[in-house]
Amino acid sequence: MSMRTLPLLFLNLGGEMLYILDQRLRAQAVPAEKAHKDEWTDVDRKRVLSDIISTMFNKKFLEELFKPQDLYTKKALRTVYDRLAHASIMRLNQASMDKLFDLMTMAFKYQVVLCPRPKDLLLITFNHLDAIKDFVRDSPTIMNQVDETFRKIIEVYGRLPAGEFQLIRQTLLIFFRDIHIRVSIFLKDKVQNANGRFVLPISGPVPWGTDVPGLIRMFNNKGEEVKRVEFKHGGHFERAQSEGSFDLYGDRVLTLGKNMYSISRPVETHVSGPSKNSALNTTKESIASDLLAKEELNFLARLMGGMEVTKTSAPEPGFRLNLFTTDEEEEHAALTRPEELSYQVINIQAAQDQQRNEELTRIMGEFEIHDQPQQSTSKGDDLLAMMDEL
Numbered sequence: 001m002s003m004r005t006l007p008l009l010f011l012n013l014g015g016e017m018l019y020i021l022d023q024r025l026r027a028q029a030v031p032a033e034k035a036h037k038d039e040w041t042d043v044d045r046k047r048v049l050s051d052i053i054s055t056m057f058n059k060k061f062l063e064e065l066f067k068p069q070d071l072y073t074k075k076a077l078r079t080v081y082d083r084l085a086h087a088s089i090m091r092l093n094q095a096s097m098d099k100l101f102d103l104m105t106m107a108f109k110y111q112v113v114l115c116p117r118p119k120d121l122l123l124i125t126f127n128h129l130d131a132i133k134d135f136v137r138d139s140p141t142i143m144n145q146v147d148e149t150f151r152k153i154i155e156v157y158g159r160l161p162a163g164e165f166q167l168i169r170q171t172l173l174i175f176f177r178d179i180h181i182r183v184s185i186f187l188k189d190k191v192q193n194a195n196g197r198f199v200l201p202i203s204g205p206v207p208w209g210t211d212v213p214g215l216i217r218m219f220n221n222k223g224e225e226v227k228r229v230e231f232k233h234g235g236h237f238e239r240a241q242s243e244g245s246f247d248l249y250g251d252r253v254l255t256l257g258k259n260m261y262s263i264s265r266p267v268e269t270h271v272s273g274p275s276k277n278s279a280l281n282t283t284k285e286s287i288a289s290d291l292l293a294k295e296e297l298n299f300l301a302r303l304m305g306g307m308e309v310t311k312t313s314a315p316e317p318g319f320r321l322n323l324f325t326t327d328e329e330e331e332h333a334a335l336t337r338p339e340e341l342s343y344q345v346i347n348i349q350a351a352q353d354q355q356r357n358e359e360l361t362r363i364m365g366e367f368e369i370h371d372q373p374q375q376s377t378s379k380g381d382d383l384l385a386m387m388d389e390l
Contacts (some may be wrong), residue, residue, distance in 0.1 A: 001174070002167040003068035004156070008125055009077070009172060010255065011149070012111070013055050015128025016104040018135060021090070022049060025260035044089065050137045050142060051088035057145035067150060071171055074105075102181045109176040109254045110186065113198055117207045118165035120256070121172075122157055126150070127257030158296060185260060201235060202235030212237045 025045035056062075078101055085092055085100065092100065111124050129146055135143040155164075180196025206212055208302050213233040220226050 001073060002164065002170045003070065004160070004164065005071045005168050005171040006063075007153070007156070008121055008168065009071065009108075009175065010080075011125055011153075012108045012128050013077070013104045014084070015132055015257065016107045017085065017100060018048075018052065018132060018175070019107075019259045019261050020051060020100055020103050020136065021085070022259075025049075033199060046135075046138075048088040048090045051269070052084060052140055053132060053136050053385060054142050054145065054288065055087040056084060056140075056207060057142070059145070059148070062149060062152065066156060071175060074175070078163065103183060105176065105179055106181050106186070107260070109179060110198055112169065112172045112176065113200065115169075117210070118169040119162065121169060122153070124257035127154075131257075131259050181349050202233070203237065205238045212239050223270050246253055275371075 022045065025040055025048060026042075029042050029045055031041070062283045081101060081104070082097055085097065112121070115121060115124060129150060133143060133146050136146070182192060182194070182196045186192035186198070187194075193199060213235065214230055216231065217225055217231040218227040218229075
């Protein structure tokens with residue numbers, strides 16, 4: 001597995017989260033002059049996005065994020081995004097947060113699967129960052145934070161060889177393995193089957209410098225070609241005529257990572273029934289999560305505890321955002337969600353050292369995810385104050 005995968009995963013999932021929140025906030029916003037005390041306005045939407053982006057691109061946070069490290073589990077990342085989503089006046093309950101994370105995950109998974117070259121992951125990331133800059137054009141300070149991230153990505157990933165990008169892509173595909181959440185946008189566009197698996201194109205031009213599939217060449221230890229084997233790939237691929245001929249391939253890459261929610265249409269998720277293999281893999285992942293629980297919690301504490309935060313004089317009332325059409329639909333989703341897709345805090349027995357035991361218990365308690373109250377006036381814990389205490 002690549003030690004350089006986490007920043008790309010975090011930034012791209014974060015970009016998808018902002019797309020979804022922007023779309024839902026726009027759908028629920030009312031004109032400021034007509035808004036009641038507990039209703040969203042466009043001013044609230046901009047403030048929520050600015051607060052989240054400012055937290056997401058915090059300098060110390062990103063410095064810790066870009067350090068070479070293993071990719072952490074979905075449970076650990078889910079906790080990060082839960083805290084990130086609540087870095088503003090917005091409040092999501094458990095069912096809406098689950099739906100948000102599912103949409104983020106499936107959108108980026110589709111982009112990773114679809115990119116023809118592993119290095120195209122950088123183009124996807126840049127598309128997300130460009131869109132994020134559009135959200136904060138009125139905030140020069142936050143714009144500078146995003147620009148600094150641009151420079152950091154170019155500095156870290158610009159010199160990596162093609163083999164390292166292939167390893168990064170494989171690491172991401174392993175992370176997304178056995179996640180098959182059905183999304184209405186993908187189903188309507190016929191890029192996803194009813195079982196939640198994506199439909200991949202098997203035609204069109206291949207990237208410049210890439211051979212058309214159908215040939216396997218074998219070399220000896222001196223680098224000399226010793227054997228060729230042909231196979232039928234079942235598609236209709238074309239070799240790029242020149243380096244400047246982007247055509248259909250380029251158009252497809254340039255759209256990856258763009259905001260697919262910019263067109264107003266309903267967004268829903270449907271959970272596919274797990275197969276025996278996926279259930280087995282989920283069990284194995286749970287075991288691995290238990291073994292790595294302490295390291296993940298320490299990672300989260302270090303990642304979030306190092307952020308620069310400011311205390312507010314008084315907690316502000318939190319506005320509740322519902323990613324479902326009705327409250328009843330939201331409650332039904334929470335009750336019917338399969339257990340293997342629920343994101344629970346792992347309870348583990350700490351080490352024998354009493355001091356470390358108490359410290360781990362404190363961290364686990366602070367990172368525990370609680371359901372938000374159903375009332376729209378629910379305040380919830382202020383994330384920034386929580387981070388400041390860390």
